[in-house]
Amino acid sequence: MINKKVNTVQEAFLGIEDGMTLMLGGFGLCGIPENSIAELVKKEIKNLTCISNNAGVDDFGLGLLLQKRQIRKMISSYVGENAEFERQMLTGELEVELIPQGTLAERCRAAQAGIPAFFTPAGFGTEVAIGKETREFNGKMYVMEQAFNADFAIVKAWKGDTAGNLIFKGTARNFNPVMAGAGKITIAEVEELVEAGTLDPNQIHIPGIFVQRIFQGEKYEKRIEKRTVRERK
Amino acid sequence: MPLTKEDIAKRIAQELQDGYFVNLGIGIPTLVANYIPEEINVEIQSENGVLGMGQFPFEGEEDADLINAGKQTITTLPGASFFDSAMSFGMIRGKHVDLTILGAMEVAENGDIANWKIPGKMVKGMGGAMDLVSSAENIIVAMMHVNKEGESKILKKCTLPLTGVACVKKIVTELAVMEITPKGIKLLERAPGITVEHIITSTEAELIIEGEIPEMTIN
Numbered sequence: 088m089i090n091k092k093v094n095t096v097q098e099a100f101l102g103i104e105d106g107m108t109l110m111l112g113g114f115g116l117c118g119i120p121e122n123s124i125a126e127l128v129k130k131e132i133k134n135l136t137c138i139s140n141n142a143g144v145d146d147f148g149l150g151l152l153l154q155k156r157q158i159r160k161m162i163s164s165y166v167g168e169n170a171e172f173e174r175q176m177l178t179g180e181l182e183v184e185l186i187p188q189g190t191l192a193e194r195c196r197a198a199q200a201g202i203p204a205f206f207t208p209a210g211f212g213t214e215v216a217i218g219k220e221t222r223e224f225n226g227k228m229y230v231m232e233q234a235f236n237a238d239f240a241i242v243k244a245w246k247g248d249t250a251g252n253l254i255f256k257g258t259a260r261n262f263n264p265v266m267a268g269a270g271k272i273t274i275a276e277v278e279e280l281v282e283a284g285t286l287d288p289n290q291i292h293i294p295g296i297f298v299q300r301i302f303q304g305e306k307y308e309k310r311i312e313k314r315t316v317r318e319r320k
Numbered sequence: 321m322p323l324t325k326e327d328i329a330k331r332i333a334q335e336l337q338d339g340y341f342v343n344l345g346i347g348i349p350t351l352v353a354n355y356i357p358e359e360i361n362v363e364i365q366s367e368n369g370v371l372g373m374g375q376f377p378f379e380g381e382e383d384a385d386l387i388n389a390g391k392q393t394i395t396t397l398p399g400a401s402f403f404d405s406a407m408s409f410g411m412i413r414g415k416h417v418d419l420t421i422l423g424a425m426e427v428a429e430n431g432d433i434a435n436w437k438i439p440g441k442m443v444k445g446m447g448g449a450m451d452l453v454s455s456a457e458n459i460i461v462a463m464m465h466v467n468k469e470g471e472s473k474i475l476k477k478c479t480l481p482l483t484g485v486a487c488v489k490k491i492v493t494e495l496a497v498m499e500i501t502p503k504g505i506k507l508l509e510r511a512p513g514i515t516v517e518h519i520i521t522s523t524e525a526e527l528i529i530e531g532e533i534p535e536m537t538i539n
Contacts, residue, residue, distance in 0.1 A: 255404075
């Protein structure tokens with residue numbers, strides 16, 4: 088067994104520097120690497136390019152990095168929940184590349200799987216396709232999209248073992264599995280880290296080969312963005 | 321009387337068929353889930369990674385790890401499954417999802433749709449909408465017929481940046497049900513008590529009107 092365990096988030100962050108490109112898992116506030124984001128704030132790492140589906144909310148998730156102006160460029164699909172993001176974008180303080188959600192996921196997966204580019208119908212005929220190669224297959228038009236190139240991928244899982252194997256829970260899975268192994272180095276933070284051999288190999292969602300460093304997060308707030316409930320009858 | 325948002329959702333629910341996998345966008349489309357006819361089985365896909373979405377949880381049973389694409393807390397139904405974002409959009413682009421219902425800011429008479437950006441004013445992003453509209457065979461738009469300024473949202477040509485090209489099949493508004501045909505937008509039904517003339521004056525695009533236009537039935 089190749090041991091991927093590191094004891095602290097500080098140890099996991101070795102080599103993360105200003106100006107790097109980071110991929111961060113999560114959809115909205117669901118399944119985000121909370122402890123790693125807190126560490127990025129604490130270490131005041133700046134001038135970052137962040138690839139993440141959303142930009143958090145004003146006071147949680149990647150919104151914390153936006154507040155401190157640590158992000159230079161954001162690559163996302165939907166940013167509607169963050170007023171500070173919208174302000175920085177409309178004033179031009181923040182560079183933003185908005186791309187279709189499926190394309191975002193596939194550009195991660197392509198990087199993970201060693202595929203340099205692929206064709207998707209998403210965005211054909213829109214401003215997303217401007218400057219990109221388009222091609223017809225079986226009578227339909229497609230846009231060529233390229234794999235991402237990130238220095239670090241930072242993902243969050245429910246359970247993990249010292250071999251780096253990961254199991255996700257519910258919809259907190261989202262972008263985390265496709266970002267694992269999509270950066271030069273992948274850091275996984277997990278709610279529960281167990282010894283290799285404890286998890287059933289049949290139940291592993293992401294094999295440890297895609298993860299270089301794994302640590303157990305100190306605490307998880309797991310904030311709910313839109314609490315919707317129904318009445319008991 | 322123009323339809324309420326709930327009534328628009330009820331009318332769209334009549335388009336659902338047994339065995340459909342359906343993706344619902346944010347806003348009025350989400351309400352459609354409340355009016356699925358009891359006699360049919362429909363599974364709802366939420367693109368953040370769940371098939372078989374159920375109702376909102378009871379108070380106290382919310383799970384931060386279980387949300388829909390609108391970031392609302394949800395539950396799952398028997399037979400549900402979770403998956404990652406690449407697989408989710410594989411389902412969508414691979415045409416495994418039968419019906420997409422989404423909102424729009426503008427729809428053009430050729431089926432173009434705009435719903436993600438107002439240059440210089442509002443940029444929320446396209447989320448999964450571009451993937452959905454570029455792939456789905458059957459796309460229904462649920463929206464209000466006119467905007468807050470009273471201007472038609474159904475146009476000869478969209479003025480806002482497009483989300484997708486020639487893809488919308490049907491539009492349901494508070495005033496009418498319309499179908500996008502190769503010849504243009506055909507008026508199919510009108511809201512109870514709304515005249516054809518009212519619909520024509522509320523619509524910038526040319527409408528194809530053939531014979532008597534029936535009133536919608538909303539239960």
